[in-house]
Amino acid sequence: MLSSKNLLRLLLLTNILVLISVYYIEYVMNVYACILCKYQRIPYFIISLLLIYLITSKEVNIKIIYLIIFCLMINIGLSFYHIGIEQNIFSETKACKATGSILNQEDLLKQFETNKIAGCANINFRLLGMSLSSLNFIMNIVFLSIYAFIIKNEKK
Numbered sequence: 001m002l003s004s005k006n007l008l009r010l011l012l013l014t015n016i017l018v019l020i021s022v023y024y025i026e027y028v029m030n031v032y033a034c035i036l037c038k039y040q041r042i043p044y045f046i047i048s049l050l051l052i053y054l055i056t057s058k059e060v061n062i063k064i065i066y067l068i069i070f071c072l073m074i075n076i077g078l079s080f081y082h083i084g085i086e087q088n089i090f091s092e093t094k095a096c097k098a099t100g101s102i103l104n105q106e107d108l109l110k111q112f113e114t115n116k117i118a119g120c121a122n123i124n125f126r127l128l129g130m131s132l133s134s135l136n137f138i139m140n141i142v143f144l145s146i147y148a149f150i151i152k153n154e155k156k
Helices: 004-028 035-039 042-056 062-086 105-113 132-154
Strands: none
Touching (some): 004 042, 035 062, 035 132
16 A cells, blocks of 8 residues: 555656646647636646645645645636536636737737637647546546545544
8 A cells, every 4th residue: 555655756746747748738739728728737836836845744744635635626626617618618708818919910810820819618639538628627536536545544
C-alpha cells in the first residue's frame, strides 16, 4: 500500500504532467485555449504548491488537504460549467468571447487564420473522444476520491 507521502508525490507528479500537457497542446500544437481553459489551470498551480508544502513537511496536515479539496471543487465547478457551454446547456458569457482589439481587416483575418476568435463552446482538441474540459472534470473527481482516501487513512 502506498503511504500518504508517496501518494502525495504521485499526485504532485500528475499535476505537473497535466500542466505540461496543456501548455504543450496550447503552444507547441498551437491549439487555442479559451479563457475558461486557462482558469482551470489556476487550481493546478495552487494545488501543486500545497502538495510541495505537504511533501516537505514532517506530517500530513489535514487542513491543507481540505484546502486542496476546496481548490478541486472550484476546478470541478469550472470544468462543469465549461462542459455545459460546450454542450449548449449554458450560454457563453462575455468572458468566453474573443478578446483583443481588431483594428482592421488584417487583424480580423489573422485571428480567423490562427483560430483565436473561437469562444468557449468550440472544442478545438479532443483526447480519447472527449474535450479537455471533460477529461479535467473526470480527473478532478478521481483526485477528490484520492484525497478523501488520504484523509481517511490519516485520521486513523
